[in-house]
Amino acid sequence: MLRVRPVHFTSRTGAWKQLLTALGMVQTEDDGGWQVFDSASGRLALHGAEAGSAQDGRTVFGVEVGDVAEFARRTNLSALEEGSREEPQEDGPRPAELVSADHGDACRISAPDGFSFLADKASHTAQCADADPALAVVAVWYTPDPEGAVRTLLHVGARPRPVPDNDETADFTAKNGGVLLVRSASGPSRSGLGFEYDGGLEPLQERLTAAGFPASVTEEAFGSTLHVANPDAGSPNAPATVWISQRRPMG
Structure with missing residues (x-):
């Protein structure tokens, strides 16, 4: 299995909980400083952070899998089959490595651009039936090497989907929910967070406004985007809006 589940660090977990609930997500885990919210497609974890710290307002790219060891094996096999039929040296670099994180065993995926992310074991696999069926969680990978990022996501089993433009972008979906985007960017590779809505944005805009989150719709080349004030606004890493x-x- 593969599910999108970025981790967002914030000192304003209460405001984020209100926003995610207004978006139609459902809280499925609450362990104080660790809270998980399910959409109909993908999850988002909130991790407590000290106000004004380097972590406050930062999103970390991440996914969930069913069996961490098997996921690592399949990822390395996919990379091997792409590059060479020869068996790698035992001490040679591998794109997927089993690691012990503070929350348990995980698999670290390393990409050619120096970007890395964790695949954690899913705590539960069921899709939340009470979540808004039109909402999906989107994890974004900004990179100066979009081709390398695309290859890495193919190795982990992400599914490419067509995009209506031909610039340096790539869209993927995960088998068990969520969207992964690759976007060309200068500077060090980094993560981004957003959401996708399969339907008109006006009803969602009205719902957010009624919950105390004024939002505005921007018409763009390939569709509309709803922008709502970021609960982390003013933190070192936070963009002004959540999109x-x-x-x-x-097509």
């Missing part, structure tokens, strides 16, 4: 894009029709 929810209208799912683009595929």
